[in-house]
Amino acid sequence: MATVDITEADFPQTLEDNEIVLVDFWADWCGPCKQFAPVYQQVSEQHPDIAFAKVDTEAERSLAAAAGITSIPTLMAFRQKVLVYSQPGAVGAPQLAELVDAVKALDMDEVHAQVAAQEAGTETKGD
Template sequence: MTTREIAIRGFHDVIDQNDIVFLDFWAAWCGPCRMFAPVFEKAAGQHPDIVFGKVDTEAQRELAAAFHISSIPTLMVFREGVLVFSQPGALGAPQLDRVIAGVRGLDMDAVRAQVAAQKAEREAVR
């Protein structure tokens, strides 16, 4: 499978309807983005069960702003609809492979419990 372009329209469907989604926030003028692109594309071919999406920050300014993207490339990963990883900077293939393995190995029950606890804590402060 290859990467696919992700836009604000249909964004939530992609996140909600797929178990694991990797998003590369990038721009055509960005040198590190161009260096990361083949690494990301190769991983997409090696992991057809994962959605590898590319978000062009120039064309999708509203989506980039919603995620407070201030540095590109930025990699974000969603698992079962939960943002589980976000990091700016280009990764090499070994680093991306470690992220993929880490995301696959997550105990999502524990992640959801942690998210619920953080939400309760924020609400208690209000």
């Protein structure tokens, strides 16, 4: 699958419609973002089963702020709507391919259990 540009309006539906979503937060003025773009595109073509989304942080400032983006490029990976990876900085094709494989290999029952435990812990701390 080719990369797709998404906005704040499409973001929730993109997560809903896809098992795995990678999101590249970038800006046109960012040199490392421009260097990473062809790598991201190349790996997206090797994994048609994954949504490779791009968010222009200049056009989508509120989405970037909501995602806590403080440095670009920032790459995020979601699986079953759960954020499982977030890291600023450009990576090479081998590292991005390894990330894709790692996200695919996650035991999502375990991830969901960890999220539930964290949420339960957060709720009890607030009491």
